[in-house]
Amino acid sequence: MTEPSAAFVHPYLPNSAPEVRREMLDAVGAASVDEFYADVPEALRLGRPLELPAPLLAEQDLARHVRGLLAKNRSTEDRLSFLGHGTYRHYVPAVVDEVINRSEFLTAYAGEPYEDHGRFQALFQYQSLMAELLAMDVVNVPTYDGYQATATALAMAGRLTGRRRVLVVSDVLPEKHSKVHDFVRVHLELELVPTAGGTADVAAAAARLGDDVAAIWVETPSATGAVEAALPALATAAHAAGALLVVGTDPIGYGVLTPPAEQGADVVCGDIQSLGLHQWFGGAHGGFIAVADDEALVMELPSRLFGLASTDVPGEVGFGDVAYERTSFARREEGKEWVGTAAALWGIAAGVYLALMGPAGMAELGELLLARTRYAQQRLAAVPGVRLGDDALHLREFTVDVSGTGRSAAELVAALRAEGIEPGIVVGEELLLVCVTELTGQADIDRLATCLAAACGTPSDRQIPQEQRA
Amino acid sequence: MTEPSAAFVHPYLPNSAPEVRREMLDAVGAASVDEFYADVPEALRLGRPLELPAPLLAEQDLARHVRGLLAKNRSTEDRLSFLGHGTYRHYVPAVVDEVINRSEFLTAYAGEPYEDHGRFQALFQYQSLMAELLAMDVVNVPTYDGYQATATALAMAGRLTGRRRVLVVSDVLPEKHSKVHDFVRVHLELELVPTAGGTADVAAAAARLGDDVAAIWVETPSATGAVEAALPALATAAHAAGALLVVGTDPIGYGVLTPPAEQGADVVCGDIQSLGLHQWFGGAHGGFIAVADDEALVMELPSRLFGLASTDVPGEVGFGDVAYERTSFARREEGKEWVGTAAALWGIAAGVYLALMGPAGMAELGELLLARTRYAQQRLAAVPGVRLGDDALHLREFTVDVSGTGRSAAELVAALRAEGIEPGIVVGEELLLVCVTELTGQADIDRLATCLAAACGTPSDRQIPQEQRA
């Protein structure tokens, strides 16, 4: 093989400059780079250039190309969005982005507690801030996402109890169910216990408990945004049967809502995307798993856990890995699942978010979300032919049944998209999942109601207030 | 006065929290904040709230409001722009923005050489990189902009020579001339020597030289983008008369063009916006003044000059202010003009830009600009009725005379704006100033020529090549 790239000098490749390249080859006594590939059999050599698009070597050309592609997108700043279903449009304070875009955090990886003291402290603080919100003493360094966190939490329950059955008593996002199912299916069987009125049917669940049940799995808010009010009863039942109560949740409401740990949950898990992460087309998720500070539970956690430690200087705190020997790094297939590159940066972001929000911010946000959700329910339910999917308490998301309008949910979505509105997600032939956040103001909700009424062929029950923009 | 703001808690005001406010008042023995204003006469108290718009206290509301206003803009990414006239559309490498947006640089001010070592070094490096480009040994920490740099350079010439007349031998931007005139008019008289063919009329200038002339002022590229080819002759004539040659310039071309210092210039000055600063609606300018390392010249510079110094550690370099006693900080009205907050961050940006570009990048850029300028001249001059404003060598900008088209320059601008094109700036009834850069590709120039021809009511001489976007 010749050296086709000998004259290819690129800003990303300092030693592509011919002079230094020659100097380095001379230093190691090699005639060409080809010598280094002596172990790669000739038969495996590609022997031709990869068929890739012509490169955009000048940064300005690259920027123009990629920006040109992205300019084809119309984002939720251009459209009025009521989309949720696992990825939520919350406001991200500027300081959050500032911190996670710092080169020191963005480009670091796995430094040791000394040179990467900042990373250890930032993630310890993330754990600690989440712990306050969740009222639990142990929270992991984030795993990939809420799907994985839940799969892992249930697997932990299986290992702890040595049992195989899991009762799924809430409505779960289908994609999340798919992931959890495929992840645990060798070890666990998921049994659906149909919900009643949007939340758990406690009696039905209790009836199916037994000494082969590893866990009851609750989602709150559920896939429809319903808040589970019966956690204490579920916990009591589960514990009586020797099973764990595993609660999947979104932490966004716990400025005002009682955290599951205070209602009997043994493992609480979920996603942190709501806490300071942009929507990113669904590409910014992180999973948390929280447990009590109980050695048996902690030793089943596969994730890294950063902990405080004393140092040679009295009063100074350092950081390090808690119970590192649990992990796959240390024990390969004898470890608990595995540890790998997951979502640390998003954890730092969530930590900054919680620090900025503080108790008052989380309380105000929780109340605002509850109020806007209720308001949106009222407005949409007032559209003729539209009624609420259930009577449960909802946070941020809820379903509406449009069967009375004579239109399918998909038809209504198409009609509203033509108005620049994403009214929600079709979760059934005549069922629409609608999401509101602190970025969805009263005027936005009113506009949805008006346009939905129009799409249903009926006039709205009141005028759209003038838009509240400057 | 009562304390209306006692309960006004804001994220920017930590001590607006009522508890700590009370604690601090107690610590100083004050009943209320009002006591601190004892020296402000009652008659001067406003006594009512300022009449300002209602605040947007939640950051998300503020962001939405400001973004909403800015969304009314249509930038040069949305329009095809051939606008120059002092503010230029060059590509800003990502690393430049990364560096100047670092909190450490963005929010620092006037720390001393120890705690702000980085700032001193970064600005020393800016001076040094500019010095290589300009081939001069002394460059200042940036002043406000090229207008100020030129005004100051001419004032220096006046002080050094003790003379009052300045011969202006180039076409100067009217706004720049206005600023320079008002700044120096107590001390200097500016005399215009009309240009010939776009550049200096050397004979006419020489004829007006005398022992009362402080300086010849040349602009290259001039207000029309003409490159002055007669600097050596002007220098010889000026020096023979005991005058200085002051050259205002844009450094963008000196990867390939001979720097004025090598053609006899005594003071070289101008603007650094082209070197890594966005257009910012004309809001990102910085001025440089370069001179030889001659004590007499250096002592007339009003700006700060950062210099290298030895430290207690052999081989280590530190930094500090060179000849600080020159400045108005030290000497008030006895100093040279004044020193104040000017454009340091832009200087750091220009330094990063030059470090990224290196000699090869500046050479390639210079050649590209010359080639595209010439190409644009050819294409536009080929439009029937359009001819070049002059025959000089041009860099980046040139004028076209549209008198043969039967349309005024303003009419043509209006017609092309309707096509999404800013074809240039009206600098005379029938004169248009057109600018191209590395961001104005061949296809863009071809499109301008075609649309201009159409606007003039004539078909283009050739087809528009298909746009080169991905």
Next chain:
Amino acid sequence: WDEPVIFELSTPGERGVLVPAVEPGVRDAVGDVLAELPAGLRRAAPPALPEMAQMRVLKHYLRLSQENLGADLNVDIGQGTCTMKYSPKINDQLVATPQLTAMHPLQDPADAQGVLEIVWRLERMLAEISGMDEVSLQTQGGSAAIWANIAMIRAYHEANGEGEQRREVITTIFSHPSNAAAAKAAGYEVVTIHPDADGYPDLAALKAALSPRTAAIMVTNPEDTGIYNPAITEWVDAAHAVGALASYDQANANGILGITRARDAGFDVCHFNLHKTFSTPHGCGGPGSGANAVSAALAPFLPGPRIVRIGEGDDARFEVQGAGPQSIGTVAPFFGVVPNLVRAYAWIMALGAEGLLAAAETAVLNNNYLLAKVLEIPGASAPYASGRRRIEQVRYSWQELYEETGITSEEIGVRMSDFGMHYWTSHHPYVVPQPFTLEPTESYSKAELDEYVAALAEVAREARETPEIVRTAPHRQSVHHTHHDDLDDPARWAVTWRAYLRKYPEVAARLAGEPESTADASAA
């Protein structure tokens, strides 16, 4: 800085960011939603989050950032196996646009054509780079991608009715441990092959281990030693011969881009780490991004959703299809770590075919140059394959130095931090004694490699001449020698601040009682 834990910075009443008030019109319509919460659902006491004004939160985290050593700041070649390369800043800027950050994954695909096209294009480029037929970009890291590999393999065998029969997965000891761990999590028994005397993967041992019970081999190549398995085709063929699949962990692909491809060696499935080979930033440990590439035979098992192109050229549009009937289903939310996918796309587009090859060759040149320099340090060695060239990294050993001085590799790593250098200590598995693994990638100049080696040599000299300075390191860090035995004792570990205050009441008492102490901060 000697920056306190954030809870120590709280002042009651301060606010970091404000939330909009409930609109009067909403309030009128819904009443007091908190008062109306069902019994037990209203939180009794607010969470004990700190109360801080905005600037102080910012300052705190900026200071923490300065106590961290990112790849942008140091010569980050000590993180061997992790391919710490330059993540171009332009790519970070490109992904920061609201046209990406504010996209919801369930928007009308007509409104998402830009991002869908980029992801689709990236899939096709990675298919070409791997030689495979189809690519999925959903996983968020290398280990997650390994999981997807084994999940597809499992589904494949089940679809062929061999799910019950094939219960073993074979890997090598120098393949990433997540291969073993993920196979175990998927229910397989794991068989681990050790290298031959020269450090090469042992083909005979593989053949002895293969059987109709084998579901797959899962191997890295080059291995973490930097040694390329010259018999890789024979390995794959041997696996295929017993009906097993061959899965290729291409975490170490950085030296072979454009040189050789997974499919050309017969692999059925492979994955890349976009945060290694394709330059997306490591983010303190994620999000990364995994690319799973498969042959046509395995394509039906890929996770969903899938992005498909309809039409060609200027008329092409991109749509989203759900997972197919044989798919392993969802492995992660939606389309994967989208910002990293766009970054990886931009990185490939900035280099092209010639550039990828140049990157690989430069990485390999840098590594062999570094190898020569490191071997000049007395006490350092490169076990296995003596005298052979390596691909993109080398697992070295300080065993000689240790025997001479008693200084361990871990101690040297800590001391390296005093020189502003990083060198990680988790060289799983600990087969090589006193290991350290260096991977220079293509991103570092010769001068930087020389600087790193000089620091290593200096620490080795100290180990011999002034070992105490090494043993008592760190000396120049913002934190001092830390007592890690606290962290393995359930009674003493503290994973959160609240646990810390609970377990160490004397600390809680001190913090509650004392005013904030004078800063003794070292300068930036």
Next chain:
Amino acid sequence: WDEPVIFELSTPGERGVLVPAVEPGVRDAVGDVLAELPAGLRRAAPPALPEMAQMRVLKHYLRLSQENLGADLNVDIGQGTCTMKYSPKINDQLVATPQLTAMHPLQDPADAQGVLEIVWRLERMLAEISGMDEVSLQTQGGSAAIWANIAMIRAYHEANGEGEQRREVITTIFSHPSNAAAAKAAGYEVVTIHPDADGYPDLAALKAALSPRTAAIMVTNPEDTGIYNPAITEWVDAAHAVGALASYDQANANGILGITRARDAGFDVCHFNLHKTFSTPHGCGGPGSGANAVSAALAPFLPGPRIVRIGEGDDARFEVQGAGPQSIGTVAPFFGVVPNLVRAYAWIMALGAEGLLAAAETAVLNNNYLLAKVLEIPGASAPYASGRRRIEQVRYSWQELYEETGITSEEIGVRMSDFGMHYWTSHHPYVVPQPFTLEPTESYSKAELDEYVAALAEVAREARETPEIVRTAPHRQSVHHTHHDDLDDPARWAVTWRAYLRKYPEVAARLAGEPESTADASAA
């Protein structure tokens, strides 16, 4: 870090960023433009800029940034008179949009309605805050705004035929020195008034100085001492009585927002520093932004261009008008430092009238709290106006400590840097002996003020007990005690690297001959 000067990092052939090639179609049309350059215009030798790959440039500047102490990182209250307040990050994000960065100032105003509206609104808000009639936002800093003040005053008198007669400008010693310097640059003779025994501006001295030769008084209030001139109306009236104008340097306005206004005291012209009072970041020394506010009588003299609103409410549009016939013309390119104008607008909008007042009151509360704490440090004093409250800052003195220990204020400042604190030493004019000036603004919490004072007290204790440690500071900086005498000797000063290599041939020889030395970098 011990980061070399950038020229030392050059490696021949490396590239930091690539430039597009000349298109073949352009090349064909224009030929070899370099070969065809007129005689003498083609540069003979390329500029000796460094040659560096992109990551190394980035790393170099990131390391330099870490050797800098921005307001975001420290308790930046030692930069008295400069109003170092929090520059909210949201504002930096808002101005980073291409809808601002990529705007050309001569675009069709119809395409620039957003930015024109913001600038216009900001002008109106500042008119209300100052009480003035019209505002211009073109200048890039406080001193530039002072220049615009005096240029307008000069034009005003000339328009009234008194240009020749009025040749004097009166200022006070505790007004910013740029008032004196700019007046001088405008051709005026400068008369400086010293304070009375209590430190208050001396009205009698002013009256004695005023005459028909007086063009203007140019004063700061509160002065740099933090003392508000209670007779400010009398000062203005006295000036007006002789036909002079009154110009108000409101660089120190941070404590009086919403409390009292320039026009209410009778001033004709004033300016604000948006980078002080209105929070735009200081950028290592600019760009700042100045706002010139004037009475109706002076409005015709404002610089141009002007932004005008046509129509009202939703139909309003914004246009650009050139400078009027009496205008002083252009003072700066186009519309001023636009990113800072948008930031200042956002800052005011985030706070509103109540918030501005709260900011002012909090700044004043912080200052008087700090004053009480500093006066508890033995050896520190606050000269003048003994026992009186101050507005937003105080000029203190270490004279007592100096007399006791011989330690100067400058030495204390250097030692403070070892505590991660900054304290500047340019307290022009040096009327107060051993001065230091603290201005806490509204941005710092009580805990941070306490921390700063504790560090001050500690250094004062050291000055008494272990003075050598203060005298030999700094001890914890990336650079050591620097020999500033090099910088005042024309034979030895080196303003650029090329001058350094020329003047110090032994350095040039060493750098040319030696390979790069081992880094001895301290950690981040």
